[in-house]
Amino acid sequence: MQEWRRFVRRGYSLMRLYRKGEDLTNVSVSKEDDPINDMGMIACNPDNPKDQWYVARAYFDKNFELHPDEKAKSFDQRRDDFFDK
16 A cells, blocks of 8 residues: 655635535445534535535544635635525
8 A cells, every 4th residue: 555645636626514414315424433523624626516425524624624716705705605696
């Protein structure tokens, strides 16, 4: 087995909050993760939105921050994006 190596992302990640109790049938969740108690994020592949996986809260907090374009949006814009208006 090859050794682990570090890589830096070139692009961005699309993520949303996990909603407690939501159906995760189509979301890849590691057996070590506990979405109900952890309340992390759901990520998706921008090129294939059906490719989704759970991101643990601690990993997210350590490795991600909101994209500058998203920071510039008003509360109303973020709410409308969230609810697909």
